[in-house]
Amino acid sequence: MAASEKEPAPARQVGSAAGADMPDEHRARAKAHAAALAETAASVALELPMSADVDEFRRVLAAGAKP
16 A cells, blocks of 8 residues: 555544543533633633732632523
């Protein structure tokens, strides 16, 4: 078999959990959870001034938290 006829290598995983050995379903759920956390952090950050500290971030996050 010529080099050009070889099967392509499997797609390389990219991201912080790339080396984690987990089923694809778990990986998909982990990515969805991370996306939800990032969206929440972004929405809170929009309400804060650039000079905000972690305590202000927590206050805004807690005020908008749903039970």
